[in-house]
Amino acid sequence: MTQQALAAPVADKTPRTARGQRTVRAILDAAAAEFGERGYHEGSIARIAQRAGVAIGSFYTWFDSKEAVFRALVADMSRQVREAVVPHILAAPDRLAGERAGLAAFLDFVRTHKALYRIIDESAFVAEDAYRAHYVSVAAGYASSLEQAFGKGVVSDGDWQVRAWAIMGMNVFLGLKFGVWDEGRPTAEIAAAAHALISDGLAPRR
Amino acid sequence: MTQQALAAPVADKTPRTARGQRTVRAILDAAAAEFGERGYHEGSIARIAQRAGVAIGSFYTWFDSKEAVFRALVADMSRQVREAVVPHILAAPDRLAGERAGLAAFLDFVRTHKALYRIIDESAFVAEDAYRAHYVSVAAGYASSLEQAFGKGVVSDGDWQVRAWAIMGMNVFLGLKFGVWDEGRPTAEIAAAAHALISDGLAPRR
DNA sequence: TACAGAGTTGAATACTGGTTCAGGTTTCAG
């Protein structure tokens, strides 16, 4: 699941050998699967170790606690989502078109990474600060990117803070509904409808 | 906190006397406080009983399990939010103005009922079906109300499903950001900015 | 006043699962 290099564990607990690195990766992947399926509280260290094919003791060689792996996972995931979505936004001709492409990419990501999506959501209760950090940083990115688009005349003037959080919330809920719960409709279709809403609003054309 | 009559406990566990009713109410209120502060998993039955001023045994007279109170709470809360918000929407001259009034009311509600807000959110992981039921029903209400507004010519035609979930997500995130995390700005201001976005979109006026 | 059903009590039970630790095994530089 997590194919990438691992948000580093804690303190001096960094692997010094290739062997150690492999173990850490295996544990992170196992943890992602375990927490994704069972959730944080139902998920168990023993099962994570088993999935990873290592002993419980090895787990504690690399992570200080259950919460520690979880936090490492959130950071890792936060990065993955961004990496999956941002390029699509940047590749689009303008910010508004980017919003549409970004949402479609996000929905696709969610559909293929439901576990990760769930983990980030659950971090709100297990690691509030990590959760906040994730969304605050995403929102900041949104706000500045929107403001920049305003400079180019692509979007109207307005409250960047509110707009950023609003759009983010929209995307998250569309991800939940049409990514996790209901795969019955093509992601592009959802993205198009959402794009229309964000772009022109609900008011009838005057 | 919960001043209203209690989503009924389970099966035959309904109080037959005023005395019993008082106890159930006390337990529900205590549970709201406990879960609101510590979250579901950190919250303890012993502490709920203590807060309610009853013995642990009494708790089990009225609720089958920890999860049972939590579910009762979610239902109760779902109702409270609705009751706090819907009247404002209905009182407005039209659906779009209602959206604005509704959001302001929602933000006010969240600021004064943070525990409830947290409980509903956490239900996503403790009682997925209850969480789903809550949002699915809210979304359905949104969708039909929007469609009705379309009939009156107040909003443009579009994808009701997507619009409903999008707006709901918007509101939830604005509630998180400007209701729970950051009370620095007046709720009316947030609602106005959000209203502008929903109503006219981001595209510059043509 | 007396009895029955409704409510109450909280110590004891039962169990789960995170964390520790006292050794083994592997790896690799010298």
Place this chain on the structure above:
DNA sequence: CTGAAACCTGAACCAGTATTCAACTCTGTA
């Protein structure tokens, strides 16, 4: 080859806490 550092092992420990239960108290009706 060799020894020390890096890693691995998993049974045992332990703390926390949901749930049970057998006995007790209230309350209101006859």
